[in-house]
Structure formats: structure tokens, C-alpha cells
Amino acid sequence: MKLRLGEGFERLIDMLKERFDPFFHSLADGLTAAIRGLEAVLLLPPSYVIIGLLAAASWRLSGLGSAVLSALGLLLIDKMGLWQATMETLALVLSAAVVSLLLGIPLGIASTYSRWMERLMRPVLDLMQTMPAFVYLIPAVLFFRLGKVPGMVATVIFAMPPAVRLTQLGIKQVPRDVVDAAIAFGSTPRQLLFQVQLPIALPTLLAGVNQTLMLSLSMVVISAMIGAGGLGEEVLKGITQLRIGLGFESGIAVVILAIVLDRLTHALGQSRTRPS
Amino acid sequence: MNERQRSMPALLLAALAGLLLGATGCKKEQPAQATQAPAPQGKGVVKLVYVNWAEGVAMTHLARAILEDRMGYQVEMTMADVAPVFTAVANGDSDAFLDGWLPITHKDYLERFKDKVVDLGPNYEGARIGLVVPSYVKASSIEDLEGLKAELDGQIVGIDSGAGIMTTTEKAVSEYALGLKLVPSSGPAMTATLKDAISRKRPVVVTGWKPHWKFARWDLKFLEDPKGIYGGAETIHTIARRGLEQDKPEVASFLRNFKLDDQQLGSLMGAVAETRDDPARAVREWAKQHQALVDSWIPKA
Numbered sequence: 001m002k003l004r005l006g007e008g009f010e011r012l013i014d015m016l017k018e019r020f021d022p023f024f025h026s027l028a029d030g031l032t033a034a035i036r037g038l039e040a041v042l043l044l045p046p047s048y049v050i051i052g053l054l055a056a057a058s059w060r061l062s063g064l065g066s067a068v069l070s071a072l073g074l075l076l077i078d079k080m081g082l083w084q085a086t087m088e089t090l091a092l093v094l095s096a097a098v099v100s101l102l103l104g105i106p107l108g109i110a111s112t113y114s115r116w117m118e119r120l121m122r123p124v125l126d127l128m129q130t131m132p133a134f135v136y137l138i139p140a141v142l143f144f145r146l147g148k149v150p151g152m153v154a155t156v157i158f159a160m161p162p163a164v165r166l167t168q169l170g171i172k173q174v175p176r177d178v179v180d181a182a183i184a185f186g187s188t189p190r191q192l193l194f195q196v197q198l199p200i201a202l203p204t205l206l207a208g209v210n211q212t213l214m215l216s217l218s219m220v221v222i223s224a225m226i227g228a229g230g231l232g233e234e235v236l237k238g239i240t241q242l243r244i245g246l247g248f249e250s251g252i253a254v255v256i257l258a259i260v261l262d263r264l265t266h267a268l269g270q271s272r273t274r275p276s
Numbered sequence: 277m278n279e280r281q282r283s284m285p286a287l288l289l290a291a292l293a294g295l296l297l298g299a300t301g302c303k304k305e306q307p308a309q310a311t312q313a314p315a316p317q318g319k320g321v322v323k324l325v326y327v328n329w330a331e332g333v334a335m336t337h338l339a340r341a342i343l344e345d346r347m348g349y350q351v352e353m354t355m356a357d358v359a360p361v362f363t364a365v366a367n368g369d370s371d372a373f374l375d376g377w378l379p380i381t382h383k384d385y386l387e388r389f390k391d392k393v394v395d396l397g398p399n400y401e402g403a404r405i406g407l408v409v410p411s412y413v414k415a416s417s418i419e420d421l422e423g424l425k426a427e428l429d430g431q432i433v434g435i436d437s438g439a440g441i442m443t444t445t446e447k448a449v450s451e452y453a454l455g456l457k458l459v460p461s462s463g464p465a466m467t468a469t470l471k472d473a474i475s476r477k478r479p480v481v482v483t484g485w486k487p488h489w490k491f492a493r494w495d496l497k498f499l500e501d502p503k504g505i506y507g508g509a510e511t512i513h514t515i516a517r518r519g520l521e522q523d524k525p526e527v528a529s530f531l532r533n534f535k536l537d538d539q540q541l542g543s544l545m546g547a548v549a550e551t552r553d554d555p556a557r558a559v560r561e562w563a564k565q566h567q568a569l570v571d572s573w574i575p576k577a
Contacts, residue, residue, distance in 0.1 A: 081553070141360045145369040146325060225357035227325070227364075233355055239464040240328045241489060242471060243552075 039091040062267030073256035089230035096155035108167025151228025159215035166208030170201030332375030366392035381440040398511040408484025417500035533573040
């Protein structure tokens with residue numbers, strides 16, 4: 001006898017869709033507006049303004065070398081005519097990362113409080129990271145329609161686990177005697193968390209932010225299959241019509257964006273580790 | 277220095293949050309940017325979905341140009357993969373898909389969603405699926421493949437497993453007792469294999485369909501199919517969501533009228549392929565040259 005696990009999943013999806021359709025749709029509308037808005041903000045000033053801002057930020061955070069690299073890379077993207085697609089992708093990646101962190105960090109903190117929570121979370125996180133994205137793309141389309149939002153949902157599912165895991169790891173690494181001392185001096189649990197554990201865990205936590213951003217970027221091509229647009233769409237156009245040049249250029253743009261984001265967030269974590 | 281650095285992540289996060297929040301206010305800007313062409317009057321938004329297949333790209337852009345320039349609608353186009361596209365139309369989130377292949381290739385999707393989508397009829401007849409080889413390959417019929425087994429490495433290069441053409445090809449392999457293995461891959465992998473084989477003048481056989489840009493790029497031929505496994509010609513249909521005919525009858529009848537013959541679709545795809553990055557301009561130019569045809573599609577008020 002064959003166990004029909006998939007049929008159960010299908011029925012669950014149908015049921016959720018029927019029950020919560022208006023909710024999912026208004027959520028989708030809200031998120032679409034947010035992502036589109038961020039896109040509009042990024043595209044509002046001429047490209048060199050954004051390039052300048054990003055280069056300045058990476059100068060401040062990780063030095064002149066990174067700033068020059070970022071500026072040159074972004075200029076190259078602009079010259080290849082991929083600026084709009086790149087900003088669309090950046091908007092999608094940033095929105096997905098913000099949602100991932102808003103969900104992931106509290107979940108990570110929660111899992112340090114209870115072993116039960118940690119045990120429950122682990123297989124769920126494994127599932128989120130290893131389930132092939134194609135499997136949940138269609139349910140995402142059913143709930144959130146075609147476009148940027150299902151793309152963002154797929155990205156969040158894929159990119160959130162490191163935020164949870166590294167938050168948890170960071171807090172666990174806080175030396176026991178520091179925690180004991182804080183308790184001995186009479187800190188409340190809230191003080192312990194916000195003034196002792198989180199500040200010490202911050203470098204690890206920021207490594208989680210960095211990971212989340214990198215993983216988000218690697219989802220862009222897949223989310224183009226459900227209409228998310230941006231660089232993924234260009235890559236997809238390149239590969240489905242064997243326009244190797246276009247595929248390569250948009251692929252390079254993804255890499256440049258990854259380098260820029262990595263330098264920015266990596267430096268953020270590094271500056272923390274220096275003794276104050 | 278340290279104090280300032282400490283505040284950086286917080287600042288960045290705050291800036292991000294500000295962007296996201298402030299962003300919702302900017303929503304109205306989008307439609308304003310999208311309408312560049314002078315349209316008679318605003319009649320609402322038509323959502324067209326397409327897959328990045330050359331004929332669909334060309335036809336969908338043409339339909340958009342006409343709906344916008346001549347009929348006063350605003351058109352949103354979304355590109356996605358085929359399964360999400362059918363899902364979106366069936367779900368009612370998209371109005372129409374102009375690239376549904378019938379009766380074989382997209383049969384599975386149509387059967388699955390038969391209560392949720394409406395077939396607005398063919399927009400192109402004379403499409404075809406079958407086994408395709410470069411013209412230098414000696415075979416002229418599927419039966420001839422038998423003798424080429426060794427040179428073909430015993431395989432037929434297929435596309436996505438689960439595609440209609442794959443099921444049909446499985447049937448062909450067994451009916452003709454070819455002894456070849458049908459290897460599933462993907463559309464891009466199939467064309468890449470073809471490109472590679474052609475550059476080395478090696479025999480190769482792929483699952484192919486027409487219209488497809490590969491016929492413009494290389495000299496290819498369909499193998500004859502004496503047993504008729506692949507059926508006659510396929511037609512490309514416009515698939516609409518249920519309810520489009522009620523809420524936008526004018527759009528539905530335009531889409532019903534929208535029809536291209538082999539020569540017209542060929543020249544349209546050619547024009548789009550030439551401009552590469554600007555299909556919108558190519559189709560407007562094409563529409564100007566085919567004024568009478570375009571006029572005949574637009575429903576009289």
C-alpha cells in the first residue's frame with residue numbers, strides 16, 4: 001500500500017487557500033506595494049547617486065578598497081544597461097532579508113529559552129533549507145499570485161534559517177560566568193537579554209544577517225520563474241533562449257551585487273569584534 | 277570612532293525600515309510611469325502572463341501594444357514559468373495567456389484547470405511537435421533512427437520531464453521500437469546540446485516544436501512520423517481566466533480575433549529577435565506595417 005502523503009499536502013493547500021484567500025491577497029497587496037515602493041525609491045535618483053551612497057557606506061565600513069570595488073562594479077552594471085533590473089532585485093532581496101530577520105532573530109532568541117523549542121525548530125529549519133524550491137513555488141503562487149511577493153516568500157523560506165541559527169549560536173556562546181555575574185548583580189531577564197547577551201552575541205548575529213542576504217540573492221533566478229522580475233528575469237531570458245551573453249551579463253550583475261552587500265554587512269560584523 | 281561604528285547597524289536598519297515604510301506612500305507613482313503611449317481613455321488594467329518562449333514574447337508584446345495604443349487599456353505583463361502561468365490564470369489573478377499549445381503539449385494543464393480557464397480559441401495554426409534533427413543528419417523519418425543508434429549515443433535529448441512532448445516521445449520510442457533512451461533535461465539544455473552538436477557536425481536528435489527560434493538560427497528538419505504518434509499540427513491557443521468575457525468583453529473578443537498565420541508570426545518573431553532588447557518597439561513597428569490585420573482584430577464598438 002502506498003502512503004499518499006502528497007495528497008494530504010495538496011488538500012491542506014486547498015483548504016488554506018479557501019479559508020484564508022482574502023487574507024493572503026491583502027497581505028500580497030501590502031507587500032507588493034512595499035517592495036514596489038522601495039524599488040521606486042532606489043530608482044528615483046540617478047544611478048550615480050545610489051552608486052555614490054553605496055560606495056561611501058562601504059568606505060566607512062570596510063575601507064577604501066571595498067569602496068572602489070563596489071563603485072566600479074556598480075558602474076559596470078549601469079553601463080551594461082542592467083541598472084533597473086539590479087535595483088528591482090536589490091529591493092526584493094532587502095525586503096526578503098528584513099522579513100527574514102524580523103522573524104528569524106526572535107525565533108532564534110526564543111529557542112535559547114527552551115530546549116523543547118530548539119528541538120522542534122531544528123528539523124523545520126532543515127526542511128526549509130533543503131526542500132527544493134520548486135516544490136513550494138506553486139503553492140506560493142496559489143496564495144500570493146504571480147509576482148514579487150511569492151518570490152519574496154520563497155526567498156524568506158530559504159534565507160531565514162541562518163538568521164535563526166546564528167542568533168541562537170551567538171547567545172549560546174555568551175560565557176556562562178558573564179551571565180552568572182549579570183544575574184548575581186540582579187539583572188532582570190530583559191536586562192540580561194538586551195544589555196548582556198545580545199550585545200555580546202552581535203558579531204555572530206551580524207554574520208547571520210550577512211548569510212541571509214547572500215542566500216536571498218541566490219534565490220533571485222528561481223523567483224523569476226514565478227514572475228518576480230529583476231535580474232533573475234534577465235538570467236532566465238538568457239538561458240531559455242540560449243543568449244549566453246545576456247545570461248552572463250546578468251549573472252555578473254548578481255555577483256557584483258553580492259560582493260557589495262557582502263562587504264557592507266561583513267564589515268558591520270567585523271567592526272564589532274574590536275575591543276572597545 | 278567606536279561609538280560611531282556602534283550606531284552604524286542600527287542606523288542602517290532604521291534607514292531600511294524607513295525606506296520600507298515611506299515606500300508604501302509612493303505606490304501611486306508606478307502607473308504614471310507605465311503609460312508612455314497616448315491612449316484614448318483609461319479603461320482599466322489587463323494582466324497578461326507569458327513564458328519566455330519566442331512566439332509568446334512576440335505575441336504578448338503585440339497584444340499589449342494594441343490594447344494600450346488602440347483600445348485604451350493599461351497592460352501589466354508578467355513573465356514566469358509555464359506551470360505558475362497556468363496556475364495564475366486558473367486562479368483568476370491573470371487575465372490571459374496567449375501561448376497555450378493544444379491539443380497535446382499543454383493538455384495536462386488544460387484538463388487540470390478545465391473548470392477554471394476558458395479557451396478563447398487558436399491564435400496560430402500550424403504549430404508542430406516532433407523529433408528534430410539538424411538537416412545534415414541522414415535520417416528523414418523516425419524509423420531511420422534505428423540505424424543511427426551508435427552515433428546518437430543511444431539517446432534522444434528531451435526537455436522537462438512531465439512536459440506533454442516527453443510523454444508523446446516515450447510513446448514514439450516504444451511504438452517505433454527505437455531502443456533509444458529519452459533523456460529528460462530542459463529547454464535550454466536541449467538547445468545547448470543542439471548548438472554543441474551542430475558546431476561539431478555530430479548527429480543529434482531532440483524533441484522539438486515549432487514555432488521556435490532554433491529554426492531561424494540553424495538548419496533543422498522534423499523527422500517524418502509515419503505512424504502519426506505526434507498527431508497532426510498543433511495550434512497555439514489563447515487561454516483566459518473564467519469571467520474575463522463577462523467583465524471585459526471587449527478584451528475577450530479582441531483576444532478571440534487575434535490570429536496570425538505562419539508568415540505573419542514568422543515576420544513578427546523575426547522583428548522581435550532583431551531588436552533583441554526592445555520587443556515593445558519592434559511590435560509597434562510591425563503593427564504599423566500590418567495596419568489592416570490589426571484593425572480587423574479590434575472589436576467594433
